[in-house]
Amino acid sequence: xxMKLATWATAAMMAASPVMADLVFPSLSYRTGPYAAGGIxxxxxxxxxxxxxxxxxGGIGGVKVAVPECETGYNTEKGVECYESTKGAGALVYQPLxxxxxxxxxPKATADDIPIHSMGYxxxxxxxxxxxxxxxxxxxxxxxxxxxxxxxxxxxxxxxxKKIALVYHNSAYGKEPIRTLETLAEKHGFELMLLxxxxxxxxxxxxxxxxxxxxxxxxxxxxxxxxxxVAIQEAANIRFPMENFIGIWWSGSENDVLPAGDAANGxxxxxxxxxxxxxxxxxxxxxxxxxxxxxxxxxxxxxxxxYNRGLYAAMLAAEAAKTAQGIHGTADITAAMMRDGxxxxxxxxxxxxELGLPxxxxxxxxxxxxxxxxxxxxxxQWDASAKEWTLISDxxxxxxxxxxxxxxxxxxxxxxxxxxxxxxx
Amino acid sequence: xxxxEAGDFxxxxxxxxxxxxxxxxRYRYYFVLAVAVLVLPFVMTDYLVNSIFLPxxxxxxxxxxxxxxxxxxxxxxxxxxxxxxxxAYACYKLMTAFPDVNIFFHVILAGGITALVGTAFGLPSxxxxxxxxxxxxxxxxxxxxxxxxxxxxxxxxxxxxQINAPERSVFGIxxxxxxxxxxxxxxxxxxxxxGAALIARNLTRGSVGRKWMAIRDMDIAAEIIGVNxxxxxxxxxxxxxxxxxISGALFFAVYLGAVEVGEVFGIQKSFLVLFMIIIGGLGSxxxxxxxxxxxxxxxxxxxxxxxDIFGFPTDIVAHFQLVIxxxxxxxxxxxxxxxxxxxxxxxxxxxxxxxxxx
Numbered sequence: 001x002x003m004k005l006a007t008w009a010t011a012a013m014m015a016a017s018p019v020m021a022d023l024v025f026p027s028l029s030y031r032t033g034p035y036a037a038g039g040i041x042x043x044x045x046x047x048x049x050x051x052x053x054x055x056x057x058g059g060i061g062g063v064k065v066a067v068p069e070c071e072t073g074y075n076t077e078k079g080v081e082c083y084e085s086t087k088g089a090g091a092l093v094y095q096p097l098x099x100x101x102x103x104x105x106x107p108k109a110t111a112d113d114i115p116i117h118s119m120g121y122x123x124x125x126x127x128x129x130x131x132x133x134x135x136x137x138x139x140x141x142x143x144x145x146x147x148x149x150x151x152x153x154x155x156x157x158x159x160x161x162k163k164i165a166l167v168y169h170n171s172a173y174g175k176e177p178i179r180t181l182e183t184l185a186e187k188h189g190f191e192l193m194l195l196x197x198x199x200x201x202x203x204x205x206x207x208x209x210x211x212x213x214x215x216x217x218x219x220x221x222x223x224x225x226x227x228x229x230v231a232i233q234e235a236a237n238i239r240f241p242m243e244n245f246i247g248i249w250w251s252g253s254e255n256d257v258l259p260a261g262d263a264a265n266g267x268x269x270x271x272x273x274x275x276x277x278x279x280x281x282x283x284x285x286x287x288x289x290x291x292x293x294x295x296x297x298x299x300x301x302x303x304x305x306x307y308n309r310g311l312y313a314a315m316l317a318a319e320a321a322k323t324a325q326g327i328h329g330t331a332d333i334t335a336a337m338m339r340d341g342x343x344x345x346x347x348x349x350x351x352x353x354e355l356g357l358p359x360x361x362x363x364x365x366x367x368x369x370x371x372x373x374x375x376x377x378x379x380x381q382w383d384a385s386a387k388e389w390t391l392i393s394d395x396x397x398x399x400x401x402x403x404x405x406x407x408x409x410x411x412x413x414x415x416x417x418x419x420x421x422x423x424x425x
Numbered sequence: 426x427x428x429x430e431a432g433d434f435x436x437x438x439x440x441x442x443x444x445x446x447x448x449x450x451r452y453r454y455y456f457v458l459a460v461a462v463l464v465l466p467f468v469m470t471d472y473l474v475n476s477i478f479l480p481x482x483x484x485x486x487x488x489x490x491x492x493x494x495x496x497x498x499x500x501x502x503x504x505x506x507x508x509x510x511x512x513a514y515a516c517y518k519l520m521t522a523f524p525d526v527n528i529f530f531h532v533i534l535a536g537g538i539t540a541l542v543g544t545a546f547g548l549p550s551x552x553x554x555x556x557x558x559x560x561x562x563x564x565x566x567x568x569x570x571x572x573x574x575x576x577x578x579x580x581x582x583x584x585x586x587q588i589n590a591p592e593r594s595v596f597g598i599x600x601x602x603x604x605x606x607x608x609x610x611x612x613x614x615x616x617x618x619x620g621a622a623l624i625a626r627n628l629t630r631g632s633v634g635r636k637w638m639a640i641r642d643m644d645i646a647a648e649i650i651g652v653n654x655x656x657x658x659x660x661x662x663x664x665x666x667x668x669x670x671i672s673g674a675l676f677f678a679v680y681l682g683a684v685e686v687g688e689v690f691g692i693q694k695s696f697l698v699l700f701m702i703i704i705g706g707l708g709s710x711x712x713x714x715x716x717x718x719x720x721x722x723x724x725x726x727x728x729x730x731x732x733d734i735f736g737f738p739t740d741i742v743a744h745f746q747l748v749i750x751x752x753x754x755x756x757x758x759x760x761x762x763x764x765x766x767x768x769x770x771x772x773x774x775x776x777x778x779x780x781x782x783x
Contacts, residue, residue: 031740040740071728071739076681076689077480081725084472103587103683107603123585170574172585172685179584196574199687410584417521417591418602 022066023059023333025050025317026086028096031297033073034200035098035225037255038306040297042097043069045310047296048289052281053318055288060321061331074225076100083108092338093117093317099173102135107418110134115339117320119313120145120249120272124176125410127372129343130422132411136342138316138373139364140272140398142222143406145248146177147398148270148377149220150184152246155393160189165216167207167223167231170196174222177248181220183402201227208234221247228256236263243268246379252389253305257382265384268392270377273312274360275389277303281311281356305380305389312361319355320345343368362395368424372407375400428776444626450773461615466608474607479680481721482614483672486621488701488713490668495699496707497629498661499641500550504562506694507569508666510686511539512673514579517588520601520678521581528593528600528678532617535674536667542569543666550658554644566695573686587685590678601678610679617675621668626710628664637661638708669698704757706766715765723750 029043030036050065059065068089070082079101083094094109094116096102102122109116115134118126124143126135140148153159166181168174178194185192193216195207201223208231211219219240223231228251235245243266247256252269282303289295290302301307324333324341333341345366352360362376376395383390415422433448435441445451469478487505494500516535520528546565550558573579580588592602599605600613628634636657639647648654677684684690697720705716724746731742761767775782 029739031738032743036740069739070732071743073743076685080681081476081728084475088472099585100587100683100685100688103585103589103685104681107589107682111603125584171687172587175586176584199691406584413583414589417589419592 022064023321024066024068024086024090024092025314026082026089026091026094027067027069028072028079028082028086028094028098028101029069030072030074030097032071033075035074038225038250038253039074039097041253041301041304041306042310042313044295044297044299044301045307045312046095046314047310048285048302048307049311049314049318051294051296052285052288055292055294056284060318061325063331065318072098072101074098074100076104079104087112087114090335092321092333092335093342095119095313095317096122099123099171099176103172106132106135112335113339114335115342117313117317117342119309119316121173123414124372125407125414127370127407128411128422129368129371130411130424131415131420132371134339136366136371138345138366138371139347139362140249140375140377141372142173142176142248143180143403144272144372144375144377144398145270146180146220147184147375147403148379148396149246149248150181150188150190151377151396151398152270152379152393153218154188159217161191162218163191163193163214163216165193165195165211165214165219167195167197167204167211167219167221169201169223169227170198173224173250177220177222179406180403183406184399187402197223197227197231200225202230204230204234208238208240211235211240212238218244218246221245221251223247223251227251228253229259232257232260232264232267236260242266243381246270249309252380252382254387254389255306257384258387262384264382267382269380269382269389271305271380271389271391272361272377272395273308274357275305275308275380275391277308279357279360284356308360312357315355315357316345316347319347319351342366343371375403428773430777442630444630458619461619462612466612469607469611471607474611475680476725477722478611479614481717482611482618483675483680484698484701484717484721485618485714486675487669487672487698488705488717489621489625489710490665490672491698492702492705492707492710492713493625493629493637493668494661494665496702496709496712497634497641498637498658498665500547500658500661501555501559502562502665503559503692503695503699504546504565504569505669505698506690506692507566508539508543508669509673509676509694510569510573510690511542511666512536512670513677513684513690514573514588514686515539515670516674516678517590517684518579518581520591520593524591524593527595529595531593532671532674532678536671539670539673540663540667543669544659544663547659547662547666550662551655563692566692570686570690573690585685587683588677589683590681593678601682603682605679614675614679617671621671622710622714625664625668629710633657633660641708700754702764704754704764706764709764709766711769712764712766715769719765720750723753 027043027046030039047067050067054065072079072082096105099121102118117136122137124141126132126137181192197204247269249270257264257267320342323344324337325331327340328337348363362374364373375398378391378395379393380389381392428449430447445454491505494502512535515538516531519531549561580586590601598609600609636652639652640657701716701720704719706712727746731737
């Protein structure tokens with residue numbers, strides 16, 4: 001009888017899913033759960049950019065874009081369900097938006113010949129396209145972030161002999177930068193202190209007590225969701241100087257700093273794209289999306305850090321789709337063609353200016369050897385009185401001398417584990 | 426007419442004591458099994474298998490395991506997630522350490538390792554009961570998750586602490602890894618689920634199960650009539666953990682393929698399996714299946730109805746799902762505390778008397 005129930009469920013699903021001839025960019029979003037505050041703006045930005053393309057240009061290369069949304073709640077099992085239910089609709093690229101789901105999908109999507117774009121998250125060593133043929137993590141990854149933070153600190157003064165604490169989400173995501181930071185600590189002679197925070201991160205009293213006792217010179221944070229707000233509040237409680245506190249790009253949105261109020265003033269966060277809504281593309285979004293009442297969600301996230309990141313992801317996906325259309329000479333591309341487009345993607349300053357996003361992100365080229373982009377990282381700082389983030393440094397390169405061997409080592413381990421022969425054709 | 430014993434005579438003792446003594450029931454059981462083995466593999470798709478059947482089969486094993494401990498032996502456990510993690514990590518270590526051994530044996534061995542761990546954590550049950558035991562198993566849950574996060578030997582020193590299932594095959598057909606066929610993974614899990622259900626059913630009908638139930642109903646009285654509580658409780662922990670370990674191994678190796686312990690085997694998993702046996706029915710093998718089916722299929726069904734048919738926003742549907750599942754749990758606890766299995770039992774009784782109830 002349980003079989004019957006299941007059969008009915010599928011029958012209903014098959015009857016319900018519409019036939020789609022569009023370019024499908026599924027959005028595995030999470031608008032619920034402990035990480036919703038970060039998931040909502042990203043999903044809104046991702047959807048709004050494609051809506052704008054549909055309204056303004058009639059899609060990409062004349063083909064309309066569809067963005068079916070599937071709620072994962074940041075949960076791996078729901079992520080699997082979402083992947084299976086959307087891939088039949090002709091999904092071109094997945095943005096899993098969770099390190100756990102990315103790990104899950106790397107082998108599956110590769111077998112199904114569908115590319116994954118894990119922008120600024122996921123498995124860092126996927127930057128080696130010879131091993132990870134279908135996974136892209138341009139323009140920057142976690143190890144670039146870790147190195148970028150250290151480079152920034154070095155530009156502020158000598159860090160030899162200093163003590164730097166890493167407060168991290170105790171998961172695959174948070175553990176990513178540890179090796180890089182350990183190597184960098186050896187290279188530059190600073191002392192690294194590791195403090196794990198367990199999911200979801202509402203309880204951090206003991207970690208910050210330890211910081212108060214050990215007095216590190218700087219704190220780097222790899223946090224997500226509610227963990228960020230709590231950490232910034234705790235830092236304020238122990239009067240840790242905010243300008244010495246640096247978050248990765250997932251710990252640097254308005255949601256993270258607003259709850260602490262003025263106390264969060266001066267908090268810094270890394271970024272790999274521009275901040276604010278002072279770009280021409282936002283005028284188009286206003287005319288073609290917001291004013292027509294087509295904005296995703298409640299439409300109140302436009303211009304926030306994570307909205308911009310969703311928009312940036314959508315823009316890169318759309319550009320890769322255009323590239324793929326150019327390579328294969330057809331407007332109706334498949335996922336395999338999309339992969340070729342992503343691997344041949346070229347983002348130049350002129351192209352971004354043309355798209356209404358001048359200087360929004362770094363210029364870069366993707367190749368089979370390098371799926372990770374240039375790894376240029378900038379620093380932003382929060383101004384609590386103006387309630388806005390400002391970019392306080394240029395997008396500068398990270399220490400690839402340290403990162404590249406780590407990428408090679410980890411991707412080689414993956415290749416050996418799964419029996420892949422690294423190859424670029 | 427449908428379900429009755431009239432004209433169904435047993436001439437031997439084994440006939441009388443079989444699992445399904447009524448002919449109609451027995452044929453229904455054979456029919457379900459035949460459909461599961463002979464029909465479903467041919468209609469299996471990636472979506473069906475990954476969204477419904479694999480989670481259903483694997484959760485059913487976990488629910489059978491927990492049901493033996495909680496439903497039959499009366500020992501409350503909140504450590505299911507942790508024990509599933511033991512199964513998953515044991516399977517991973519075995520798969521990577523002995524790549525030439527068949528995955529089938531790895532899964533069984535993973536169950537065996539979990540049985541040992543479960544027995545160790547079951548020792549306190551000899552001294553403490555009820556809520557206090559629940560807290561002790563809760564400690565096991567947190568300890569095990571912490572252990573697999575902390576000690577990098579368990580995840581082969583990978584940078585991220587994730588474990589990934591390498592490709593393994595049975596009779597030359599891949600059952601783990603990305604290149605599997607839907608029907609192969611389905612049949613592989615089905616074998617374990619049917620095996621687990623058969624073993625559990627026969628254990629609980631025999632002397633071992635009777636001892637468990639005696640301990641559950643009143644441990645002092647059971648001890649007086651000669652049941653050894655040490656043996657009864659520890660066997661319950663061992664058998665239960667064995668099944669839970671198998672389900673954890675399958676969950677990691679066949680279903681998810683990559684696992685991060687805190688996210689997949691957290692306390693939510695323990696509660697989910699506990700809800701399954703409460704909704705399905707404590708002390709019933711059918712209940713374990715019914716509960717697993719209910720909690721696996723319902724969210725998918727709600728999503729299909731809400732998002733795909735009515736086109737509601739995804740977040741509204743996700744929130745409604747919490748409300749509906751929560752409401753149903755409360756409703757079950759009030760209206761039918763013995764779960765879906767009791768509804769099935771009542772239906773059968775009614776059928777036997779129909780059309781002439783007293």
